[in-house]
Amino acid sequence: MIGLRSGKLPDIAGDFSCGSCERTCRSTELDRHLWCEECIALARARAKRVGWRFGGALAVALAAWIFLVLEPTMLIGGWIGVVLATFWLCSRIATEFWYGHLRFRKRPR
Ligand SMILES: [Zn+2]
Numbered sequence: 619m620i621g622l623r624s625g626k627l628p629d630i631a632g633d634f635s636c637g638s639c640e641r642t643c644r645s646t647e648l649d650r651h652l653w654c655e656e657c658i659a660l661a662r663a664r665a666k667r668v669g670w671r672f673g674g675a676l677a678v679a680l681a682a683w684i685f686l687v688l689e690p691t692m693l694i695g696g697w698i699g700v701v702l703a704t705f706w707l708c709s710r711i712a713t714e715f716w717y718g719h720l721r722f723r724k725r726p727r
Contacts, residue, residue, distance in 0.1 A: 636648065638726055661721065662717060669713025673708040680700070
């Protein structure tokens with residue numbers, strides 16, 4: 619299976635169509651799930667947008683809970699660090715999860 623490690627198909631003669639938009643392209647333009655580069659970029663951008671929103675919403679909810687319920691009086695910087703870490707980590711997780719969801723649905727939007 620030469621070429622599959624890089625995530626791209628090897629150069630095979632003939633026309634292939636993207637598994638998502640069905641545009642005709644060369645085999646080297648498709649990844650191993652038979653998606654073209656445009657569909658991959660679209661899905662990545664969409665997943666990133668959803669991921670940032672989800673991470674942001676979770677961070678805001680956590681910040682509200684910390685400052686309204688816990689009412690911290692010291693180590694405020696540490697609590698802010700916890701909120702920022704939650705934002706970054708949950709954004710990344712949500713981005714990868716949503717990207718997998720879009721790939722599974724075979725639609726980049
Ligand atoms: Zn495509």
